Amino acid sequence: xxxxxxxxxxxxxxxxxxxxxxxxxxxxxxxxxxxxxxxxxxxxxxxxxxxxxxxxxxxxxxxxxxxxxxxxxxxxxxxxx
Numbered sequence: 001x002x003x004x005x006x007x008x009x010x011x012x013x014x015x016x017x018x019x020x021x022x023x024x025x026x027x028x029x030x031x032x033x034x035x036x037x038x039x040x041x042x043x044x045x046x047x048x049x050x051x052x053x054x055x056x057x058x059x060x061x062x063x064x065x066x067x068x069x070x071x072x073x074x075x076x077x078x079x080x081x
Contacts, residue, residue: 010069011062023064028057 010016036053039045045053 006073007066007069011065013065016065016068019068020061020064024057024061027060031056031060 032053035056036045036049039049
């Protein structure tokens, strides 16, 4: 079974980071543009909005790493005799 501790360590594991960062940049930028683009353009970005913008990138990263981690865990379980 996949553990929370294993997932948390996967968040900073280099073998998952490459794809996670790519997905976060692509998906995060689309979401940032939709959710914060008008406020950025109008110069109305508050501290709270910047925190929300950071989460806009962190969520796709963490979801992608979770997918990679669970897929690897399932593959490893199938390889057991």
